[in-house]
Amino acid sequence: MTRVEMTLQVKEISGQNPFLCMQCGLCSAGCTGRGIMDMLPRQVMRLIQFGNAQVLDNRSIWMCTTCLTCTARCPRGIDIARVMEALRTINLRRGDGVLAPEDLAAEFLAEIPQMALTSAFRKLSA
Amino acid sequence: MGIPYFPGCTLHVKAKELDDSTRAALAALGVELAELPEWTCCGTVFPLAQNNYMGMVASARILSNAAKQGDGRLVTVCSFCYHVLKRVNFAIKNNDEARTKLKEYLEEDYDGGLSLLHPLELLRDEVGFDALRNRVGERLKGVKVACYYGCMLSRPAREMDFGAPENPTIMEEFVEALGAEPVDFPGKTKCCGSYQVLNEHELVAGRVKDIFKAASLCGSQVIITSCPLCRFNLDTFGEAENRSKIPVLYFTQLLGIALEIPIDRLGLAGQDGDPKPLLREA
Numbered sequence: 001m002t003r004v005e006m007t008l009q010v011k012e013i014s015g016q017n018p019f020l021c022m023q024c025g026l027c028s029a030g031c032t033g034r035g036i037m038d039m040l041p042r043q044v045m046r047l048i049q050f051g052n053a054q055v056l057d058n059r060s061i062w063m064c065t066t067c068l069t070c071t072a073r074c075p076r077g078i079d080i081a082r083v084m085e086a087l088r089t090i091n092l093r094r095g096d097g098v099l100a101p102e103d104l105a106a107e108f109l110a111e112i113p114q115m116a117l118t119s120a121f122r123k124l125s126a
Numbered sequence: 127m128g129i130p131y132f133p134g135c136t137l138h139v140k141a142k143e144l145d146d147s148t149r150a151a152l153a154a155l156g157v158e159l160a161e162l163p164e165w166t167c168c169g170t171v172f173p174l175a176q177n178n179y180m181g182m183v184a185s186a187r188i189l190s191n192a193a194k195q196g197d198g199r200l201v202t203v204c205s206f207c208y209h210v211l212k213r214v215n216f217a218i219k220n221n222d223e224a225r226t227k228l229k230e231y232l233e234e235d236y237d238g239g240l241s242l243l244h245p246l247e248l249l250r251d252e253v254g255f256d257a258l259r260n261r262v263g264e265r266l267k268g269v270k271v272a273c274y275y276g277c278m279l280s281r282p283a284r285e286m287d288f289g290a291p292e293n294p295t296i297m298e299e300f301v302e303a304l305g306a307e308p309v310d311f312p313g314k315t316k317c318c319g320s321y322q323v324l325n326e327h328e329l330v331a332g333r334v335k336d337i338f339k340a341a342s343l344c345g346s347q348v349i350i351t352s353c354p355l356c357r358f359n360l361d362t363f364g365e366a367e368n369r370s371k372i373p374v375l376y377f378t379q380l381l382g383i384a385l386e387i388p389i390d391r392l393g394l395a396g397q398d399g400d401p402k403p404l405l406r407e408a
């Protein structure tokens with residue numbers, strides 16, 4: 001995938017224009033996953049602007065909880081949660097997810113609410 | 127005939143107490159719910175990729191079947207169900223391509239006419255907070271309550287129409303109507319870590335710690351929620367000492383306590399974290 005192709009794909013899948021981002025960092029400041037992300041949402045946006053494919057390989061896109069705090073705060077009106085989903089989607093369409101049923105402990109599965117299983121597998125598993 | 131009601135898959139199994147307390151409390155206030163005759167899981171998350179209509183089909187089917195009940199309303203209480211059903215309904219109503227595609231998938235002619243209601247809205251608009259205030263007496267007087275909305279109820283604001291995206295107030299108004307005291311809780315719309323409970327325990331543990339800290343700093347005696355996953359994460363990842371100081375309840379359980387409904391009908395027997403301070407005179 002060329003640089004231009006990657007940025008175009010993110011644009012198409014997310015329906016958002018990454019070039020509107022002015023790098024203010026409000027999205028990063030309120031992000032639920034910021035404590036354990038290797039790359040904050042603002043940095044994710046910057047790499048997309050550059051067409052840098054490393055952005056597809058970073059842990060942050062799998063740490064996102066789709067809480068929409070970034071989306072609510074972005075002064076440029078970008079729905080960043082959709083951008084994060086686009087990056088996951090490109091991976092998932094290639095068969096690259098992060099969650100596998102066989103990695104989950106049976107006792108834990110017996111405890112957690114069904115909605116957590118359905119949502120996690122929909123977001124994180126190919 | 128009651129108002130059509132979609133419990134959702136978690137409420138029939140792991141969050142039965144949310145289902146039980148919702149039905150019992152609303153019934154005590156003269157609002158009957160009628161569970162939809164047939165339903166499936168709503169899909170739990172709204173698809174954020176453009177044109178991912180497959181991810182909307184389950185919700186669209188539920189909405190289209192609910193419309194056939196002829197009431198024009200659909201009530202659901204789980205925050206995830208409410209979020210997804212409301213957004214899919216919004217898409218069907220306002221997005222021509224979504225409507226056309228979903229009609230083709232479903233072979234049904236539903237156009238988004240239903241009004242999706244959360245029980246908090248029913249309490250405000252059907253029962254009325256003033257009527258509720260008159261009904262409950264002083265049982266919860268002085269109890270300090272943290273209203274925890276989490277991430278699903280109020281965002282995105284235009285679609286959810288549930289108040290300001292990071293500062294909705296309907297739950298605080300509800301708590302006031304119960305005669306209790308809503309605290310100024312800065313964690314109210316923070317995310318608990320959600321489904322990352324399957325992928326990243328560390329993330330959830332960190333979020334839960336912050337939420338309890340915020341609740342404790344503003345003097346909360348109880349946290350209320352309408353989300354089974356928030357409840358699970360707070361109960362599972364909260365430090366034991368926090369949990370016993372600040373129990374987590376469904377808002378419908380607090381309502382049930384105020385209405386003096388027996389605690390076994392509210393799923394409060396065997397509660398993790400002790401709700402007894404709330405039951406002073408019970």
Ligand code: SF4
Binds near residue numbers: 078
């Ligand atoms: S809040 Fe919006 S404009 Fe600011 S850095 Fe994030 S994406 Fe860019």
Ligand code: SF4
Binds near residue numbers: 032064066069070
């Ligand atoms: S939606 Fe994802 S990226 Fe945005 S604030 Fe929440 S966790 Fe962070």
